[in-house]
Structures are given as structure tokens and as C-alpha cells.
Amino acid sequence: MTEVQEHHAQLRAWAEGLYGLEAATELLIRGFNGRFADPGCPWVHPTASGHWIDFDSIPSLTGALSGGERRFLQITAALDDGVTTVNLGRCLAGLDRQHVHLVLAAVAHTAGTHQHQQLTVRHDGGLTVDRPGPMSRWDQAPPPPETPSREGGIGR
Template structure:
């Protein structure tokens, strides 16, 4: 991973630090789908140079052109962070790797620090 992407991910993590649900949701964006949903340029990822953050409420508006699994994943992630509500039965439409990642995120959000800093 190049330094620019790593810096961007570190900015997102710094922004979410201290709020376990947002920490978990940011990690989901970074770790799933090779991090493309945490990338600069996504409509829900905002940046002002030295700081990056996520506007979780924007995600549902921008999921129309995605695959079913990507859409489910993003809606569940946004819901975890306090965005729009998502249907938990959508978990059945995720592959096992994404289900495992989501379970880790739920544990982290519940106060069990699962995501170690890289």
C-alpha cells in the first residue's frame, strides 16, 4: 500500500478514535473490498488536507450502482456508525470473509477492542 493511502487511512482512524462504533465502521471501510470504500473521492469520504472523515448519512444515497453484496455491506457499515438503519438479515447476503469482518466490528463496537493498530 502506498504512503498516501496509508496516511489517508490513518487520518480516518484518528477522526474516529474514541468512538468505538465509528472506529469499527471505519475499519470495515478500510479492510473490506481492498479499502476502496474508504478512498478519497467517495462521496461519503471527506477531506480537508490533514483530516479525513466519513459522512455516514451519505452512503445510502450512493449505493445504487453497486453489487448487492457491496450495497449490503455499506448499509450495514453506515448503520453501525449511527447512519441509516439497515436490515440485519442482509448479513446472509455477504460472503463469509465479510461476515467475519462484520462480527469483529460488532465486537469492537461493543467494547472489545478487536482491531489492532497496524
């Protein structure tokens, strides 16, 4: 496992158990080639066992970023169940297709659709409990456009 993969695994472990926190963390890891989940970001803080993300601080620390990056990060921060609110219509209108898909997967995850169960009536009148899976999956996002490699790994 690379240093970047280990860092991402640690962040996922830190977020585990709270769907909104899991979704927000996954957005940072998957969006914009993961650069907003790097330890060098001002909202990623070290601990003795790895790192944690201060999602509430993100909106105040995005001034030098592009409009699309700021919108993406605002949505990410709002999923954490903290104090951040967002005008979803404005934010979504400024995202490219790949990042809109990631936000859809994050919203589906936050809502717990990956854990939903439903009763289905079979043809014979019996009932079956089905787990249909997430409404939108992380791995269905279109591939990102070609970008320079992440040589050097974390903290670019």
C-alpha cells in the first residue's frame, strides 16, 4: 500500500460509522484527484494515530481556489452534519459532470441507501427482504480527465 493509500485508509477509518462523515471524507478523497484530502490541507489535522478533517473550517479556507473547487468543498463540508449550510442549487450548477456524480453518490451514502432494505411480494404471495444497494455508487463516476501524475504523493 502506498503512503497516499494508507493515508486515505486512515481517514476512512476515522470517519467510519457516521454516514455523512463517511460521505464527506470520501468526496475529499475522490474529488480533484484527492488533493483536498492531503495532510498539507489546512483542514486536515494530525493526531497520534493519523489525521482527521475539520469540515467546519473548510468554507473559510477556500478563498484562493477556483469556483468549482469552492462549490465542491462547500457541499462536502455541508454533508458532515456540522454548522456549514449550502445553497445546493448554486453549488451543483457550477460543477462538472464527474464531480456532480460524486456528490450524488455522497448524498445517497449520507441517506443510507447502501443499507436500505425493502419488502418485496413474490409471485407466490410470500415476502422477501431485499437490499437493493446504493442509489448512486462511487465507482460509477466518469473517469477524471487526464492530469499530471501524483508523483511525490501526499502534500503536493
